[in-house]
Amino acid sequence: MSVPSILRTAARNFLPPGRGSSRLRCRALSSCSNTRKMSSKRQMDHLEKTSKDYRQNAVYPAQVCGIIQESDTVKRLRISVHPDFTFKAGQWVDFFIPGVEKVGGFSMCSCPGLLQREGVIELAVKKALHPPAHWIHTACTVGAHVAMRVGGNFFFDPRPTDPPADLLLVAGGVGINPLYSVLLHAAHLARQHHASGGRDYRMGSAHMLYSAKSVQELLFKNTILELSREFPGQFSCDLRVTEPSQDPARDQDILPVTRRGRITEADLRAHVDPQRTLCYLCGPPPMIEAISQSLIDLGLPKDRILFEKWW
Template sequence: IISSARVTQINDVSPTVKKVCLKIEEEQMTFKAGQWLDFFIPALSTVGGYSMCSAPSQMLQNQSLSLAIKFSQHPPAHWIHNQCQVGSEVKVRVGGDFFYDPKPGQGDDLLLVAGGVGINPMLSIIQHVADLKSQGEMHENSVILLYSAKSLEELIFKVDLKQFCSMLLCSMFLYGRITQEVISSTLKEHFADSGRLQSYICGPSPMIDAMEQYLMSNGISNQQIHYEKWW
């Protein structure tokens, strides 16, 4: 489904990242926590692709969603940072096989690993888990977030993450760089039964490759590791 959408809010969440809120016209459009959006801008032939940072419930409740886009010279990102304004009209389409959508009563332990704006789908997943638990549709589980960025000011959504982590009894750890030692100690301290673990990774491709290797060297199988490479 391709839907028209209107920008309802745009603001800075770091020196290089803008959060954009969209009102979606198509009432049948939904998404799963972790998925991304094709972003079609009038007069631009290049299509943008950005992960949602909002919960699926926000879409169901008021037909809106949120994105956080880092500045770059890529035409869609450049347009968002320099020309986009409240009232701008775009078109969008949901896509991607990277998502967390557990069955009722399912209770996977989750290790979420994010680099930079790779936090977007993780924030969506954390909010979705919080919604499921508040509705009694998910058993108790362990949720650990490892989040890295080049600088403290680029660690976006810290306040939101702390709020949801508090609700979930989720632990969040902030790093400049996530090493193999960090992965090994996290698994040992928080995931005694690694068979229940599902790990989601989002960030630059070299980081994803490294995290996958670190997890596999600690006995985590390919089937338990989920990622999507963007850049």
């Protein structure tokens, strides 16, 4: 099967001026189509791990304008960015912190529409000893100055003339970040299509399969559920928890729409159409490897399985 037109468009849109287009297009497509070697090394430096991925040339100054405690272990930053800053839903940033030698790598958890409306992006970062994450959880304050550079071949950015795709978004833990960005962008496209009377891109369906250890670690769950209610029959979700709650009373509002256990092949089968499904995966390597193989076994072509790993 040929590479889907959405993927061709994604590669074409990110050819930087002055470089050989055919060479970079092939590199972007090979990264998106599951040919990048899957490694389970968890301590590889961000710049080393992404050295072959696309990244913009410009590094933009930015300023933290809001900090939200998203969960017990995750902080969400709102960051005011330079007017020329742009990104595609699903991409990440090289995150430069004054006085911190290590460069962070964090996926946007907001969509391009928020950037257009308010001039900000959002990052959700889990507590860790890695210096950039440690700084965010212990030293970052509103008003702090940082710098960012956009990169990544993992994104969803269809043209108005592209055929509708049915998205299957499979997330594990904080791997939700880029997929939440993609989901928000899909909702934006669905609203645009309706507002334009059908002239803009016609969004297919979008199903989110999201697994975390606890209900508290299911980030953005309320918005995910709201989108399923806003687009009934088009958007849907399956929220999974792998460890029992320590405080059921705290979770009583969300527990009725969650299920216990890991994502299974049966969960995937219900949402895989080899001709229409475009699957985005992000989570721990063992999860991504197992789910990728299950999708292939279900007949989904490799070039319709896109993944991003951060462990």
